[in-house]
Amino acid sequence: MSARPPEIITLAIDGKEVAVPKGTLIIRAAEQLGIEIPRFCDHPLLDPVGACRQCYVEVEGQRKLMTSCTTPVAPGMVVRTQNTSEQAREAQEAVLEFLLLNHPLDCPICDRGGECPLQDQALAFGPGESRYVEPKRTFEKPIALSPLVALDRERCVLCARCTRFCDQISGDRFIELFDRGAAEQVSIAPGEDFRSPFSGNTIQICPVGALTAVPYRFVARPFDLKTADTVCPHCASGCNLRVDLRRGEVVRHLARDSYEVNDAWLCDKGRFAFRFADAPTRLTHPLLRDPGLEPASFGEVFARVGTWLEDGPGRVAFLTGGRLMDEDYYALSKLARTVFRTNDLDHRRYRSGDVPEAVERAAAASVTITYRDVERAGAILVVGLDAEQELPILHLRIRKAARRGAAVFVLNARRTRLHDVAEHVLCPPGAEAGFLERIAGARGEGDAFGRARAALEAAGEGAVVLAGPRLAEAAGGVGRAASLAAGVGGRFAFLARRANDRGALRAGVHPGLLPGGRRVADAGERAEVERAWGLPEGSLPDGPGRDGAAILEAAARREIDVLFLVGVDPLRDFPDAALARRALENVPHKVVQDISSDAMAIYADALLPAAAYLEKDGHYSDWEGRGQRLRPVRAAPGIARPDWEIFAGLARALGGELGFDSLDSLHEEMGELLGPREVDWRPSGRSSAGPALGETGEDLVLFTYPLLVDEGRLSWGAAELKEALEEPVTLEVHPEDAERLGLEDGGRARVASLAGEATLPVRITSTVARGSAFVPFNNPGLAANTLLSGRFHVPVSVAPAGGEGEAEARGVEEVAS
Amino acid sequence: MSVLTPELRRESEEIAARYPTRRSALMPLLYLVQSAEGWVSREGLQEVADVLGITTAEVEAVATFYTMFRLEPAGRYVVSICTNLSCALRGGKALYERAHELMGPGAEQVTEDGMLTLHEEECLGACDAAPLVQVNFANYDRVTEEGLAELIEALRRGDPPPPSRGEHPGDLKATSRLLAGLGPEGASE
Ligand code: SF4
Ligand code: SF4
Ligand code: FES
Ligand code: FES
Secondary structure (H helix, E strand, O other), X not given: OOOOOOOEEEEEEOOEEEEEEOOOEHHHHHHHOOOOOOOOOOOOOOOOOOOOOOOEEEEOOOOXXXXXXXXXXXXXOEEEOOOOOHHHHHHHHHHHHHHHHOOOOOHHHOOOOOOOXXXXXXXXXXXXXOOOOOOOOOOOOOEEOOOOEEEOHHHOOXXXXXXXXXXXXXXXXXXXXXXXXXXXXXXXXXXXXXXXXXXXXXXXXXXXXXEEEHHHOOOOOHHXXXXXXXXXXXXXXXXXXXXXXXXXXXXXXXXXXXXXXXXOOOOHHHHHOOOHHHOOOEOOOOEEEOOOEEEOOHHHHHHHHHHHOOOOOOOEEEEEOOOOOHHHHHHHHHHHHHHOOOOOEEOOOOOOOOOOHHHHHHHHHOOOOOHHHHHOOOEEEEEOOOHHHHOHHHHHHHHHHHHOOOEEEEEEOEOOOOOOOEEEEEOOOOOHHHHHHHHHHOOOOOOHHHHHHHHHHHHHHHEEEEEOHHHHHOOOHHHHHHHHHHHOOOEEEEOOOEOOHHHHHHHOOOOOEEHHHEEOOOHHHHHHHHHHOOOOOOOOOOOOOOOHHHHHHHHHOOOOOEEEEEOOOHHHHOOOHHHHHHHHHHOOEEEEEEOEOHHHHHOOOEEEEEOOHHHOOEEEEOOOOOEEEEOOOOOOOOOXXXXXXXXXXXXXXXXXXXXXXXXXXXXXXXXXXXXXXXXOOOOOOOOOOOOOOOOOOOOEEEEEEOOOOOOOHHHOOOHHHHHHHOOOOOEEEOHHHHHHHOOOOOOEEEEEXXXXXXXXXXXXXXXXXXXXXXXXXXXXXXXXXXOOOOOOEEEEEEEEEOOOOOOEEEEHHHHHO | OOOOOXXXXXXXXXXXXXXXXXXXXXXXXXXXXXXXXXXXXXXXXXXXXXXXXXXXXXXXXXXXXXXXXXXXXXXXXXXXXXXOHHHXXXXXXXXXXXXXXXXXXXXXXXXXXXXXXEEEEOOOOOHHHOXXXXXXXXXXXXXXXXXXXXXXXXXXXXXXXXXXXXXXXXXXHHHHHHHOOOOOOOOOO
């Protein structure tokens, strides 16, 4: 879709000329001149409504004052704001006086006090004193709209920002304006919670203290807070956020406006899961096993690691999570290859074998698609992704695109919350390639495949195919998705899920890729890295490394001597709990480097304390590959430090040298290798279509993925969030399968795979694909990876079980013992 | 115990299918519920939400905005008396108070005989006929106090006099059914 440049219109505001695109609202045009018109209901990301009347201006030639937030500019228009029009000023004063008629004198006990648009604008534009003496409207206060959001109705100015957000942005219309006239109020329907993973945004855009955050109520005053701008540590959406600290403790996350990334929004996890960095399990000092875990210095730990390697570099491997900084991953990538001379390092937890190299290399080398491309797309195909749960802000962008007219299709094993704006094709997990093939091969058929194909084709370069990380597990899936995008001349993204998975890939925390997507297997590309690192040609290890799953397998087979676990808990994160346990039991030396110790402490031979996101200076790369700066707001506890510093120290202690001792020198070196490079993401040749899911001999294919709010470590302490949004574990089964297997809705089923078995409450729903069943990955009562053996889907036998109640699970090993 | 019986569910689907977007059937479906219950209960709101695939909050926002929907049990005839400016100037407020006396206790909810509900209404857009009284949406123009007393008597007998224009008002259930877009006998057009 080629955008025609919009017509430009010139007008005068307060005697100053301004030129803006046709359709611009007066209030926006005034902003461009630096003229502030007071407002309550206006919000640049919501449709204009003209509810509060605060933004009156005089427009020459109009008999009445106009609301500048609803009136588009016209050529030659002459506008006078409160600065130059007495009439506008008086009207604004009058409106403010009206708005304050029913507003309580609550400021001293209101969370918003000190950062309240009503306070600020009443001071700046109000009459100063009220003439009103009659009783004010009162309500029971506050009412809980959800465990996260409280409403003090008497403070509400009925601007409808909150309700418009839920209508136009999230689509979760659980709050509405009820009643009319003097009785009008924001409300939920009794018995229906404000159950939206975006609910917190309404609090932030409420221009008064009517909506407040339960976790922040009465916690702090703005002048108490220490604040820094940083990036959300939770997912790869890359939301720009502000962290607020009171007496050194995190008390709040707020969204920062960033129209390139998160617009002005956060999901509720990013907003409310902020206590984990203050957990009592935070590591503050290194610990060494002796035989209990005893405090030690970094030097002592490094020396101990040295003794484990006395007979040469040994068999060392590295597993990481997805939430270190670019700088950390880069240092690790260099450490593993130059000091330990190994390519056994990985950050991925999805079985990687089937992702075309071109796709990963391109993602590591440059930015090929952005939020903006999604927003402006003509057609979007989402494959193997539950965007609301996995990349919430990307989900909002897809919704925004749909509102702008994009045709959206979702190919997934489970219906997603895009269901009201997208056509869904439910596809059994693992069989995506065959379905993609059908879309690619469709020629004018009137079914969903035909419609998807036609829409993508019509959109051309405005076609976008978004592939979730799980698609890596479907034979041929990622390749098919990329070919489909390439075939119509559109764009493609193989998405990252965790906050800096993409940075790990860029840095080469990957068995086959060096920094910048350079191939281990390519002598020329290896040499580029060797030159940058000042190494003699041929000195980097050139044998293919092991991926995450292979590292665990090798560890379980006692082929690894030292395993570094950096910001990862394989017992919980990997789709094979039994393998992870065997690996941990069979590796003689385990170094755990993390912000807190948790479950890994019993396995660790050494624990190294790392700084958390709010204590670090560096970058995250979001799913687009956009690098964004994190700024520290406090010092790390004890002697914890950023991961890259630990890696540099370890290298030095082992007689190596990473070559940087400051962030500046590190950045300089990274700049050399990580600058954007041209790599074509289009898979060459035809990737093999995956086999259609044949007879597995089992009843169903069980699939799972982590939901947004779960028992993950980063949700530690987020009790209100969990109460509001965490789903209980149920086995979701299609009605036809339920009938065949004799399952009842609300009854229980015994699910058994080769890895383990569980008894789970059943929910019958046509929102999962026939032949498959869904459980959340890590919700209370079931660690789903005890049922998995290496992939996030697994064949299971399913039979009705008696009794009722919550989930129970056992691994096979436990069953046997 | 659902409000919408299988037959009414079928009719809901029929109504919803008349609109390019299902959500547009919201008001007709609220009338349909009112035609079944004689008012719109909380269950009724939830079932409308269910049929349309929207939230109960959306349904309730509409139902609480429009005064045509009775959210508490109502009599067979809702007597709405306008007390806005034009009508007030022509005695609307006095009429309303008189109606209160005539209907007796519970007038604003349901009269003891279950026949009537009194409702103080905002401008009905018929100011030229002030003071205006509506019975189940049928207008009675320029009503006097005597006229009001006769009207109420007739309604108590279940025998409304002809309105100033249009059809005799049916009882609330029948009228709501018409407004749902369904014929009196359940015929679909
Ligand atoms: S609660 Fe806040 S955002 Fe919602 S209508 Fe009231 S003032 Fe506006
Ligand atoms: S969408 Fe992702 S990055 Fe944004 S606030 Fe939520 S968890 Fe954080
Ligand atoms: S800001 Fe313009 S009417 Fe509210
Ligand atoms: S004021 Fe009564 S109908 Fe208009």
